[in-house]
Amino acid sequence: MNIRKILTSFAVTLPLLAQEVNPDVLKKGYEVFRRTCSICHMEEASIWEFLRARLSVLKGERPQNIDAPPMNLISARIKSFYPNEVEFVEFVKDYITNPSREKGVCFKAAYVFFGIMPPIGQGMSEEEKTAVAEWMYYRYSDRWDDLFKKVKDLQKRVLKEK
Numbered sequence: 001m002n003i004r005k006i007l008t009s010f011a012v013t014l015p016l017l018a019q020e021v022n023p024d025v026l027k028k029g030y031e032v033f034r035r036t037c038s039i040c041h042m043e044e045a046s047i048w049e050f051l052r053a054r055l056s057v058l059k060g061e062r063p064q065n066i067d068a069p070p071m072n073l074i075s076a077r078i079k080s081f082y083p084n085e086v087e088f089v090e091f092v093k094d095y096i097t098n099p100s101r102e103k104g105v106c107f108k109a110a111y112v113f114f115g116i117m118p119p120i121g122q123g124m125s126e127e128e129k130t131a132v133a134e135w136m137y138y139r140y141s142d143r144w145d146d147l148f149k150k151v152k153d154l155q156k157r158v159l160k161e162k
């Protein structure tokens with residue numbers, strides 16, 4: 001084996017060892033997302049899409065073309081409150097089953113413009129809820145602080161250019 005092969009094989013195995021999550025669970029979670037959540041939640045908003053929604057909110061208007069906060073933003077936001085995987089998964093499973101303004105961790109604008117999400121988890125099995133929550137945890141790696149800083153920086157740049 002040459003050195004490059006050794007390095008590549010390390011690069012591939014290390015992340016797998018670090019996170020002991022069953023790939024079948026993540027696959028199932030993505031299926032649940034596609035079937036049940038993607039009606040309202042887009043999978044990933046770019047920083048530009050984040051900015052567009054933010055500018056609407058700052059003007060007191062409902063963001064256009066979306067019915068709920070995008071999943072990458074929700075995942076990062078929840079991780080800033082529940083960084084631990086077990087707590088994150090618990091939070092998501094509970095929220096989608098019994099959503100309420102009090103336990104929610106989104107910005108106020110989410111509830112004002114979109115309303116509280118329906119208790120969609122009540123029609124789902126434990127297995128489906130766990131799978132989609134695990135998928136939400138592992139699918140995204142951005143930190144909320146970084147995303148929020150990026151959008152504010154972009155906002156400054158865009159407003160300066162006007």
Ligand code: HEC
Pocket residue numbers: 032033036037038039040041067068069074092095096099100103104105106110111114115116117118120121132133
């Ligand atoms: C009918 C539209 C709709 C569907 C379907 C839907 N959601 Fe939501 N979801 C929303 C809206 C609107 C919000 C923002 C208001 C809120 O948090 O309740 C939201 C917020 C959330 C939040 C953030 C909770 C918080 O802290 O406020 C999570 C987590 C979430 N959704 C997960 C899911 C998952 C997982 C599914 C699929 C199983 C799903 N949603 C399906 C509309 C929906």
